[in-house]
Amino acid sequence: MFSNLKIMKNLHISKLHSGGLITNYFCSSKCRHCLYGCGPEWEKRYIEQAQVEKNLLKVKSLGCTSVHIGGGEPFLRPEALSEVLRVARKVGVSVEYVETNSSWYKDENEACGLLDKLKSEGLDTILVSVSPFHNEFIPFKKIKGVINACRITGVNIFPWLKSFVPETGSFDENKTHSLDEYEKRFGDKYVIELISRYGLTMRGRALKTYAGKLNRRSVEEILKANDSGCYELADISHFHVDLFGNYIPGLCTGLSIAVDDLGSQLEMREYPILNMLYDRGINAFLEFAVSNYGFQPADEYLSKCELCFEIRRHLVLKRRISSKELQPVEFYSNV
Numbered sequence: 001m002f003s004n005l006k007i008m009k010n011l012h013i014s015k016l017h018s019g020g021l022i023t024n025y026f027c028s029s030k031c032r033h034c035l036y037g038c039g040p041e042w043e044k045r046y047i048e049q050a051q052v053e054k055n056l057l058k059v060k061s062l063g064c065t066s067v068h069i070g071g072g073e074p075f076l077r078p079e080a081l082s083e084v085l086r087v088a089r090k091v092g093v094s095v096e097y098v099e100t101n102s103s104w105y106k107d108e109n110e111a112c113g114l115l116d117k118l119k120s121e122g123l124d125t126i127l128v129s130v131s132p133f134h135n136e137f138i139p140f141k142k143i144k145g146v147i148n149a150c151r152i153t154g155v156n157i158f159p160w161l162k163s164f165v166p167e168t169g170s171f172d173e174n175k176t177h178s179l180d181e182y183e184k185r186f187g188d189k190y191v192i193e194l195i196s197r198y199g200l201t202m203r204g205r206a207l208k209t210y211a212g213k214l215n216r217r218s219v220e221e222i223l224k225a226n227d228s229g230c231y232e233l234a235d236i237s238h239f240h241v242d243l244f245g246n247y248i249p250g251l252c253t254g255l256s257i258a259v260d261d262l263g264s265q266l267e268m269r270e271y272p273i274l275n276m277l278y279d280r281g282i283n284a285f286l287e288f289a290v291s292n293y294g295f296q297p298a299d300e301y302l303s304k305c306e307l308c309f310e311i312r313r314h315l316v317l318k319r320r321i322s323s324k325e326l327q328p329v330e331f332y333s334n335v
């Protein structure tokens with residue numbers, strides 16, 4: 001099937017710069033911008049110690065000696081998070097920060113007790129999510145509670161993003177608030193403006209959220225404007241490795257390289273889609289999917305990445321293609 005694909009350049013991740021470890025995809029929130037499509041529907045699986053060690057030793061061997069920890073919501077399994085920190089210390093990879101949406105906060109005593117324990121295992125900084133997307137699921141009171149507990153226990157706070165505090169703080173902090181409420185209060189363009197204010201990557205669940213809000217372009221226009229390979233796949237400046245041993249290339253969620261295969265050129269036999277996208281881009285991928293898998297494109301898409309996602313969704317959910325480069329499979333049904 002792939003015999004007539006002519007690839008000049010295979011993808012090869014030979015070094016890593018900066019990235020994160022995804023401990024779990026299940027989440028107490030289901031934010032409408034989530035790049036990883038996380039939410040409560042995901043299988044309740046958390047990274048195991050052996051996988052933490054394997055992932056971190058691999059990224060270290062490729063030149064990256066510090067990572068952040070994210071999810072899903074890493075704090076949903078505090079004991080397991082504690083183990084992750086312990087293993088990171090053991091293998092000599094430092095943890096820059098752990099991300100949280102603060103949903104786990106109940107009261108000051110409990111939060112301080114947990115943070116003290118995690119601090120003793122190496123927790124230095126928490127990235128506390130503050131945004132209208134998160135506020136649809138998490139009352140601001142919990143976020144303030146975590147920030148206060150960090151101050152008491154001496155854990156550093158990295159609020160992401162601080163500039164949303166006045167807006168989120170203007171609503172009742174005991175309740176959640178929808179994006180519609182934000183639009184009513186701050187104007188019709190509010191949700192559109194979040195794209196630049198938040199620095200959104202227009203992939204994952206953001207594609208669905210913004211599908212009807214942004215200009216769409218014809219397939220022909222998209223193909224014409226993107227007639228070369230997707231070099232984004234080789235970006236090593238903000239990579240992620242997950243609990244299943246997947247490396248997510250660039251920020252192209254739903255595409256995957258097995259952690260074991262990092263450091264070597266990807267073989268065409270095992271990674272036809274990634275090599276095709278990297279070398280020849282969306283034009284070749286569309287042609288491949290139409291010819292081999294009966295994919296019928298719609299008239300318009302937001303971008304090449306939406307078209308790419310819809311092709312991959314067709315392959316995974318409709319054609320039931322099982323492939324190590326289209327992982328995790330749950331992403332395609334839960335995004």
Ligand code: SF4
Pocket residue numbers: 027028029030031033034035036037038039071072073101129134
């Ligand atoms: S953005 Fe974070 S808090 Fe929101 S659904 Fe995704 S992982 Fe969960």
Ligand code: SF4
Pocket residue numbers: 203230232233250251252253277282304305306308309
């Ligand atoms: S088209 Fe696909 S591979 Fe290329 S940048 Fe977008 S999501 Fe990544």
